Amino acid sequence: MSHQSGITASKSLCEKFAEMKDGHIRVVVVVIENEKLVCKEEHNAERTFNQDFDKMIPPLVENNHAAYYFIRLDTISELNGHNWLLITYISDEAKARERMLYASTIATVKREFGLTYITQEIRATTRDEMSIHSLHQHLHTQATPPPRTIREEEMFEIHQREANADIGINTRQPTLQGLKFPFDxxxxxxxxxxxxxxxxxxxxxxxxxxxxxxxxxxxxxxxxxxxxxxxxxxxxxxxxxxxxxxxxxxxxxxxxxxxxxxxxxxxxxxxxxxxxxxxxxxxxxxxxxxxxxxxxxxxxxxxxxxxxxxxxxxxxEASGNTTTSLSSSFAKPKAPSSHGRRRLIKTNDNSDE
The missing domain is CATH 3.40.20.10 (Severin)
Incomplete structure (x- = not known):
């Protein structure tokens, strides 16, 4: 498996990730040290998610350094057990190389832990965003549909009608032309x-x-x-x-x-x-x-x-000039000009005649 920054999880972190699935750990802080992902801090669950978040997370945040925060939610999935929230904290005050390194390692962190366990994900850049109040504000904003202009409302209604329309033999299906996905x-x-x-x-x-x-x-x-x-x-x-x-x-x-x-x-x-x-x-x-x-x-x-x-x-274009001069020196010679009308010679395939 190729990793986008070359950074991989240490053996101890892989063991910690496996232990986290048991459900007694509430918070694990992961950082990059010596080109490896390692566990820097961990705390067991004490009370509810909101109470533990407010008590444990703010003291762990460093203004000048990035980190990944795995926080166990109180919800449980039938297939995977406890669900987890991943907060990628990349401070604006961190050095450019550190920001780049942490940003390009997010996919690796999620794969090493297990994508199916992470049901919520947030990116934060300031210490103020690492609070329970900011978390709920962010989740509320995500759940609320964006405001639309009158024109956008009309287009939305048209698309809804098209989506719910009956499909007949002459109905044209929507294609994938011109997709526009936003940048992360x-x-x-x-x-x-x-x-x-x-x-x-x-x-x-x-x-x-x-x-x-x-x-x-x-x-x-x-x-x-x-x-x-x-x-x-x-x-x-x-x-x-x-x-x-x-x-x-x-x-x-x-x-x-x-x-x-x-x-x-x-x-x-x-x-x-x-x-x-x-x-x-x-x-x-x-x-x-x-x-x-x-x-x-x-x-x-x-x-x-x-x-x-x-x-x-x-x-x-520059290299083409050389190619042209070479090809012209080996040009195919012209065919000899014909004199008079071309004669047609008919052969007889019958050998008995």
Whole structure:
């Protein structure tokens, strides 16, 4: 399994994650130390979720440092046992590298613990957001539908009617064209770091259930060969890459948008979703963040992603001049001109005549 930042859980944390499923632990704080995810603090359940949260969480929060907070809820799932809340706290006051590292490791943390156990997830950036009052406010905001204009209300009603309409032989089904999924907070943070040249490579994936563009991987410095190792064999991805290279005795920093899709090795539905969201992702990056792409590429095989391929795509005109001169010197000679009317010779297949 590939991890988006290369950070993995320590053996002791894996054991702690297994112990947490028993139900006696209320809070576990996970941090990154020496390129490993480790358990920094833990507290057993004493009272209700609200009471334990208000008592235990605020003293554990450090203004200048990020952390992951696993807090057991009082609700229980029939399949998985106790449900958990995950709060990813990435302080605005933390260093840029630390923010980037914690943001790009969230997916790993959730996978190591078990995605099915996490029923609620929140991102916090300030100490004030780490209170029970802010938590309930956030949950209430999530549950409340966003306000709509009169025009949006009309469109919503039209869509509802279309969804409930009877389907006949001549009925056209809605397609996946032009899907627009919002960026997750970690994606936005990573793109800001990209603009500041703290990050040169960002990889995005799609959570089609939550309808979000998520951060899959990011790095400060990355070569095409190194990026190729992080390309999934059976899943699509979007990539934002600052390709630093030399060509014709000049240095370039080309901004690339890449869409990698592994063809027949991925599910048809997934390919449709990635293809449908591509234009909106590009549009979002260009218009909201002011990033102009030098080239937009699509690759179906990870072996194509090489230094030579990217240079060829970026400097095809310059390299094309050489190709043209070579091809012209080996041009096919003209056919000899014919004199007079062409004669038609009829052969007789009958050997007896």
């Amino acid at each position: 907070e970690n994606v936005i943070e990573a793109i800001h770091l990209f603009k500041k040249h703290h990050v040169d490579y960002i990889q995005f994936d799609i959570d089609h259930e939550k309808e979000l563009i998520l951060l899959s991987h990011s790095e400060a410095h990355a070569t095409p060969e190194h990026i190729r190792k992080h390309l999934p064999d059976q899943q699509g991805r979007y990539h934002l890459y600052r390709f630093k290279h030399g060509f014709n005795h000049q240095n370039f920093e080309s901004i690339l948008f890449l869409y990698s899709v592994p063809g027949h090795r991925s599910h048809v539905k997934q390919r449709m979703i990635y293809a449908s969201c591509k234009e909106s992702v590009i549009d979002n990056i260009e218009k909201k963040f002011g990033i102009i792409f030098d080239k937009k590429l699509e690759i179906s095989d990870s072996t194509e992603f090489t230094m030579e391929y990217l240079i060829e795509q970026l400097h095809s």
